[in-house]
Amino acid sequence: MKTPMIPPWVLLASSMLIPGMAQGRHDTILGCSDVGCPPDMGRDGAPSVSDNCTVGPESHSYVGVARIPSLQAEGLKQGHLTWVQGSRVHSVTVDAKTNTHGQVYNHTFYLGAAPDLKLDDWGACAVFFNGPYNASLLNFTKTSLPEENEGTCADAMGGDNGCVEALQDRAMSLMRFGSNSSSSQGTCQTLLEDLQQREIPACNSWTEHKWGNLTAVALTGNNAPKPITGDRNASSNCWPVESKQDSLTPIFHREIHETNIYSYWAITPILTLFWPVTNGTTDNRRSNAALTCVKPIGPPNASLATMKGGGGDEGAASTVWSSSIPSIVAGTAAAFVLFNLL
Numbered sequence: 001m002k003t004p005m006i007p008p009w010v011l012l013a014s015s016m017l018i019p020g021m022a023q024g025r026h027d028t029i030l031g032c033s034d035v036g037c038p039p040d041m042g043r044d045g046a047p048s049v050s051d052n053c054t055v056g057p058e059s060h061s062y063v064g065v066a067r068i069p070s071l072q073a074e075g076l077k078q079g080h081l082t083w084v085q086g087s088r089v090h091s092v093t094v095d096a097k098t099n100t101h102g103q104v105y106n107h108t109f110y111l112g113a114a115p116d117l118k119l120d121d122w123g124a125c126a127v128f129f130n131g132p133y134n135a136s137l138l139n140f141t142k143t144s145l146p147e148e149n150e151g152t153c154a155d156a157m158g159g160d161n162g163c164v165e166a167l168q169d170r171a172m173s174l175m176r177f178g179s180n181s182s183s184s185q186g187t188c189q190t191l192l193e194d195l196q197q198r199e200i201p202a203c204n205s206w207t208e209h210k211w212g213n214l215t216a217v218a219l220t221g222n223n224a225p226k227p228i229t230g231d232r233n234a235s236s237n238c239w240p241v242e243s244k245q246d247s248l249t250p251i252f253h254r255e256i257h258e259t260n261i262y263s264y265w266a267i268t269p270i271l272t273l274f275w276p277v278t279n280g281t282t283d284n285r286r287s288n289a290a291l292t293c294v295k296p297i298g299p300p301n302a303s304l305a306t307m308k309g310g311g312g313d314e315g316a317a318s319t320v321w322s323s324s325i326p327s328i329v330a331g332t333a334a335a336f337v338l339f340n341l342l
Contacts, residue, residue, distance in 0.1 A: 029150040030065040031297025035240045037063065039302035049303040053086070053238035055248065056228050060086035060108070062147075062296035063240045068272055069152075069290050082112035082241055083270055084248065087296040092257075105256040105264050109294075111219065111249050112241040121277050123175075124219035125188040127195065128252055129269040130212060137206040138267050146265040147298030153291045156206070156267050163203040164291050167271055170200060171289035175275035184218035191273060192216035217251050219272075225249045267295045 026034055032051045040052035040061065052059050064085040086108045094100040109128065131138075140151035157163045174191055192214055199209060218224055227247040228236075241248065256263065275287040 026150050026297060028066065028152055028155075029294060029297050030063075030242065031299075032063055032240070032301040033299065033304055034297075035063065035065055035242065037238055037240065037301045039300075047302060049300060051300040051302050053240055055086075055236045055238055055240070056232050057235060058086070058108070060088050061300070062087045062298060064294045064297045065112075065240060065242065066292050066294045068292050080114045081117065081272070082246065083272075083292050083294045084110045084112055084240055085268065085294045085296060086110070086240070087264065089264060102257060103259060105258055106253070107256070107268070107296075108253045109251050109268070109270070111225075111251050112246040113249075114243065115245050115247070119220060119274075122220065123184045123187060123275045123277050125184055125191060125273045126217050126219055126251060127171075127188075127191060127271040127273075128215040128217070128254075129271070130215060130254060131266065131268075132212055132263075133206060133266070134208065135262055135266060137208070138269075140267070145298070146262050147296065149265070149295075150297060151293070153269055153293040156293050157203065157269075158205055161202050161205055163200065163205070166200050166202040167291050168289040170194065170198075171271055171273045172287045175273065175287040184221040185223065187273075187275070188216040188218045191271075215252060215254075219251070225251055265295055267293050269293050 032053065037051040037053040039047035040050040042048050051061050053061075053063060064087075066083050068081040068083060088106045090104055090106065091101045092104050094102045111126075135146075138156050140149040140155050153164050171191055174194060175187060195211060195214060200207075227249040229247075239246075239248065258264070270292045271289060272292065273287065273289045276285040
């Protein structure tokens with residue numbers, strides 16, 4: 001696996017933010033205030049209360065960063081993987097004659113990987129559960145602010161119903177003893193069709209007996225997405241992962257035409273499956289599946305200084321946070337940062 005070529009000034013800027021990161025606001029899903037997104041500079045050159053994390057040619061105003069849990073399979077324990085979501089909102093013209101405008105929510109998902117993670121003889125696939133789902137059924141509900149809500153998949157789906165374990169077991173049952181094929185695309189398609197065709201009763205409390213839109217992406221193989229390196233990374237001012245040495249690779253992007261701002265903060269479950277490529281030899285390794293839930297997380301990092309300047313008044317903090325939402329709707333650009341598992 002290649003080490004990402006991050007401009008030195010990006011690392012310098014990141015190192016200046018480490019003390020704040022150590023006192024991160026979030027536990028399970030990190031946001032810009034945890035990974036050090038820089039402020040969006042207004043037209044007058046002055047910083048605003050919004051963030052603008054530029055990675056490669058793309059920018060985003062909100063991120064969500066969640067570790068992939070339970071990499072227990074032999075050969076996977078030594079490194080870590082992270083799902084990162086970058087999000088933005090922009091306006092579109094719905095009817096030019098009436099000058100009617102709508103909103104498009106852009107969500108980009110990338111995979112971050114530790115430099116020491118080796119997947120040369122592993123296959124990997126990710127399935128994105130795109131919904132649409134009832135937000136009241138798939139929600140962390142820890143705070144009254146949807147942008148601040150965070151947690152694990154068990155928190156969102158109900159830890160007692162066994163949905164997380166059922167999904168992981170379903171995926172692992174397809175590749176229990178690995179594969180002789182180095183192709184991940186066929187396995188991804190098999191997993192996708194299996195999920196589409198068979199209901200998992202333990203998950204009905206939030207799926208309402210239907211998965212909605214599922215997307216499967218092969219993470220290894222010749223056609224797998226490649227990490228952002230070299231010239232593609234020259235314009236970056238931000239690297240939204242905990243470890244700035246991790247690679248980032250664009251995996252999946254979706255657009256949602258929506259009028260409800262609460263949909264912007266919706267949770268996306270991601271099922272990641274790993275299996276050993278045996279090449280016909282005896283192999284004691286076993287497949288491994290993990291379900292990760294990620295969403296955009298606020299408040300913006302740039303707004304925190306204003307909050308502190310208000311003397312720690314929670315009401316003032318809420319006002320500052322609310323003032324950043326129109327800047328999203330005005331249109332900031334989402335991030336494409338992703339990584340090659342080869």
